[in-house]
Amino acid sequence: xxxxxxxxxxxxxxxxxxxxxxxxxxxxxxxxxxxxxxxxxxxxxxxxxxxxxxxxxxxxxxxxxxxxxxxxxxxxxxxxxxxxxxxxxxxxxxxxxxxxxxxxxxxxxxxxxxxxxxxxxxxxxxxxxxxxxxxxxxxxxxxxxxxxxxxxxxxxxxxxxxxxxxxxxxxxxxxxxxxxxxxxxxxxxxxxxxxxxxxxxxxxxxxxxxxxxxxxxxxxxxxxxxxxxxxxx
Amino acid sequence: xxxxxxxxxxxxxxxxxxxxxxxxxxxxxxxxxxxxxxxxxxxxxxxxxxxxxxxxxxxxxxxxxxxxxxxxxxxxxxxxxxxxxxxxxxxxxxxxxxxxxxxxxxxxxxxxxxxxxxxxxxxxxxxxxxxxxxxxxxxxxxxxxxxxxxxxxxxxxxxxxxxxxxxxxxxxxxxxxxxxxxxxxxxxxxxxxxxxxxxxxxxxxxxxxxxxxxxxxxxxxxxxxxxxxxxxxxxxxxxxxxxxxxxxxxxxxxxxxxxxxxxxxxxxxxxxxxxxxxxxxxxxxxxxxxxxxxxxxxxxxxxxxxxxxxxxxxxxxxxxxxxxxxxxxxxxxxxxxxxxxxxxxxxxxxxxxxxxxxxxxxx
Numbered sequence: 001x002x003x004x005x006x007x008x009x010x011x012x013x014x015x016x017x018x019x020x021x022x023x024x025x026x027x028x029x030x031x032x033x034x035x036x037x038x039x040x041x042x043x044x045x046x047x048x049x050x051x052x053x054x055x056x057x058x059x060x061x062x063x064x065x066x067x068x069x070x071x072x073x074x075x076x077x078x079x080x081x082x083x084x085x086x087x088x089x090x091x092x093x094x095x096x097x098x099x100x101x102x103x104x105x106x107x108x109x110x111x112x113x114x115x116x117x118x119x120x121x122x123x124x125x126x127x128x129x130x131x132x133x134x135x136x137x138x139x140x141x142x143x144x145x146x147x148x149x150x151x152x153x154x155x156x157x158x159x160x161x162x163x164x165x166x167x168x169x170x171x172x173x174x175x176x177x178x179x180x181x182x183x184x185x186x187x188x189x190x191x192x193x194x195x196x197x198x199x200x201x202x203x204x205x206x207x208x209x210x211x212x213x214x215x216x217x218x219x220x221x222x223x224x225x226x227x228x229x230x231x232x233x
Numbered sequence: 234x235x236x237x238x239x240x241x242x243x244x245x246x247x248x249x250x251x252x253x254x255x256x257x258x259x260x261x262x263x264x265x266x267x268x269x270x271x272x273x274x275x276x277x278x279x280x281x282x283x284x285x286x287x288x289x290x291x292x293x294x295x296x297x298x299x300x301x302x303x304x305x306x307x308x309x310x311x312x313x314x315x316x317x318x319x320x321x322x323x324x325x326x327x328x329x330x331x332x333x334x335x336x337x338x339x340x341x342x343x344x345x346x347x348x349x350x351x352x353x354x355x356x357x358x359x360x361x362x363x364x365x366x367x368x369x370x371x372x373x374x375x376x377x378x379x380x381x382x383x384x385x386x387x388x389x390x391x392x393x394x395x396x397x398x399x400x401x402x403x404x405x406x407x408x409x410x411x412x413x414x415x416x417x418x419x420x421x422x423x424x425x426x427x428x429x430x431x432x433x434x435x436x437x438x439x440x441x442x443x444x445x446x447x448x449x450x451x452x453x454x455x456x457x458x459x460x461x462x463x464x465x466x467x468x469x470x471x472x473x474x475x476x477x478x479x480x481x482x483x484x485x486x487x488x489x490x491x492x493x494x495x496x497x498x499x500x501x502x503x504x505x506x507x508x509x510x511x512x513x514x515x516x517x518x519x520x521x522x523x524x525x526x527x528x529x530x531x532x533x534x535x536x537x538x539x540x541x542x543x544x545x546x547x548x549x550x551x552x553x554x555x556x557x558x559x560x561x562x563x564x565x566x567x568x569x570x571x572x573x574x575x576x577x578x579x580x581x582x583x584x585x586x587x588x589x590x591x592x593x594x595x596x
Contacts, residue, residue, distance in 0.1 A: 075471025087466035089459055100459050104471045
């Protein structure tokens, strides 16, 4: 098991938004974390890497306890978060963004080539200022930048947010490819359809609690899920 | 291209420095070099602030106090008479090691004071500790806590300097001895050494500029830029943002103290106004006027404006000018007045704006 979260609670100020959530991700899996806006998905992800201090519960990465570690430590635990809204460094070039991603990777210059092989579009725009990329390209850059750290576990927060349907497809294809490269992915999505198509398993979160868990194929046929998140039935 | 620009600046800076000196000599106004030298030392403070504000995104209202901390430490140690404790064990050892030297005060009274090199080391060490103590708690929090903490520090330091007999109260300290930096190179206000000291200050500034430029182009500089741009993302990339901000703050405080030490030996004294809150606001205004994240711009701007101020061009409106400057810059040209000017020059030369470089992916 690469990531294990036990009864994790966290919140902002005095407001608890995640109430004792538990989940796990095995090596090589893509796991979806679905749920409506405000269900606490992003907060849970932030608490896993320490961007939000956990109030209770435990986090283990590769069986080592990492609860409450400062966020910059997560990279040394081979875990990288791709935050919501891409958060690329808009004033830097594409290349500089990628190099920053490899901040802890002494081999970053050589690894840059490997990453660029996966994202030919970024190679074309290497010297371009990142803020001038299209939304989809910026998401590709955010993914590429995360890969520069050579993570084993990727936490993706809404990678399809605000993208055109064609770009969404491309982004999900890239995520699929990452799995083939041996990466493990925990993926937050509001686009439940797309997420369930590439995920092995998924969790459904509602008002701060995990309410459903199962293989992606099962969840896609679950009447509850269909009604609430897939807009069918 | 950046290498070309560096070569250009490296050539331009010495030419400007030498040009100013030769021009002033030709005009029979070599006495102006004194104010120019002082302005260069003040510019070192603003260089440090440029690093802190432009790259780490933090504001300090305590750099005047750090300047004074450096200046006063060296002033007290090199003018205070320690011969009263000559009998103590250890003092003899220090004397033999050259850390304590015989000194004559203004009235020809012989005394025993700390050697300038040792005083310099003490000033840097003290500043390092103080900056760490202020920065550590303030920089663990997000937001502008550092500005508040350093403002408090400034107020405390200026009151202490005004109220303490050791620091000469409102008079400050004078009669600070000259500092023999190297054989043939002395930090001193003697008019015979005026030209030498001018080049010494400019050389020091150039050296620090190149050092800081290299720092900013390394992994450290990239990390700082990332923090400034998006702190959360930088954190997620594994950059320890709090530690970086603290390091930059301490480095910039050390630069301010370094400037204070040189300034004090150069002018032969220091007064409590150096630690005043308005002095710190002035440094912030100068960093803003130079474009914040623009080392060369900040240096040139602060030399020019401080020179005008020291020559008394702003009269009794001195502090008001810097306050107004800060308001104007923030509201009209938040990236500094040099940037629009630079873009205009580029356009005039028919070169594309760097902002719009390669819009469609062509290299």
